[in-house]
Amino acid sequence: MTYPYTLEIKPCEKPEGHFTWIIRERGKRLQRSDKPHSSEELARKKGEAEIERLLGPVR
Template sequence: MNTYPYTLEVMASERTPGAFEWTIRRHGKLIQRSDRLQRSEEAARRDGEKALERQFADAGGR
């Protein structure tokens, strides 16, 4: 899936060992970050992809 100009970054949480979080950037600028920590990298990626889909839906209505 081509997500340009958005990028999804999934990373280990610096605040909570063993948890993961994500950020969405548009042209490198932070647009959104996860508000909940996930227990696995895969869960964080799925949650971030859902948020990314919402970004595309919102952008399509403009």
């Protein structure tokens, strides 16, 4: 469960064929990737890892 965070993957305009991620907290943008990723899957993995970091250790 990642509440209150949601992950959004978006294609880049430049470079074409790359993707970025955005993390939202209750609908408001909290964080975004600084660099484009070469695939949607890679962008999703990096975004999910960042959400895990935000959630902290399992209690």
